[in-house]
Amino acid sequence: MEENQKKIIQKALDISLNELGKYENNINFAHRENHTKRVFNLCKEILKYHEKADSVVVLVSAAFHDIGRIRKEGKHELWSAEITQEKLEEDEILRLLSGDQKKLIVEIVKNHTAKDSEVKLELKEKDEFKILVDADRIDSFGPIGIIRSSLDERFQKSAKDQLKHINDKHSPNDYKLNSRGGQIVGGKYKDYLHTFERIYKEQESI
Numbered sequence: 001m002e003e004n005q006k007k008i009i010q011k012a013l014d015i016s017l018n019e020l021g022k023y024e025n026n027i028n029f030a031h032r033e034n035h036t037k038r039v040f041n042l043c044k045e046i047l048k049y050h051e052k053a054d055s056v057v058v059l060v061s062a063a064f065h066d067i068g069r070i071r072k073e074g075k076h077e078l079w080s081a082e083i084t085q086e087k088l089e090e091d092e093i094l095r096l097l098s099g100d101q102k103k104l105i106v107e108i109v110k111n112h113t114a115k116d117s118e119v120k121l122e123l124k125e126k127d128e129f130k131i132l133v134d135a136d137r138i139d140s141f142g143p144i145g146i147i148r149s150s151l152d153e154r155f156q157k158s159a160k161d162q163l164k165h166i167n168d169k170h171s172p173n174d175y176k177l178n179s180r181g182g183q184i185v186g187g188k189y190k191d192y193l194h195t196f197e198r199i200y201k202e203q204e205s206i
Helices: 003-022 033-047 055-064 076-090 099-111 127-138 142-151 159-170 180-194 197-201
Strands: none
Touching: 003 033, 003 055, 003 076, 033 055, 033 127, 033 180, 055 076, 055 099, 055 127, 076 099, 099 127, 127 180
């Protein structure tokens, strides 16, 4: 990777983590700085299986994908896309990205939580989009995901709500990873998810 590319990626990550850190009280526990770091690192792992993917696009998208959570109201992905666009245009280092790269990054960030049917086919087929979405999803699987669910302030008042959220987020039936690298990196959690079937059955006793 060229030196300029490394600078671009690091600058994007620094900007995002700084913003998320300043406004962390606006953000629920499950989506603060550490989540962005984990998704960023998962993208790096997945990229090892996708030599043709634009790693700069993937990693800058990972850095910015949840930056919109610093705003308390509205859909975070829309805020994330708007803030990403602003940062890509105003920062001297990020302006080194090509116009096509900037456009794709913003589209990935804007659509990373969208339902499959809502994403344009052209974007949905791009490895860069698949990798970011898979990395974000993988972070909700496995031990880290369970801890995230148990500490998420939205569910702290009710054990039943916590278990329902875990069921919804971690169900083996929802195990959908679309990139080849994502399937390899996230595959280790597939069997782990099945062990939670016994927890789902105990919800009625709570």
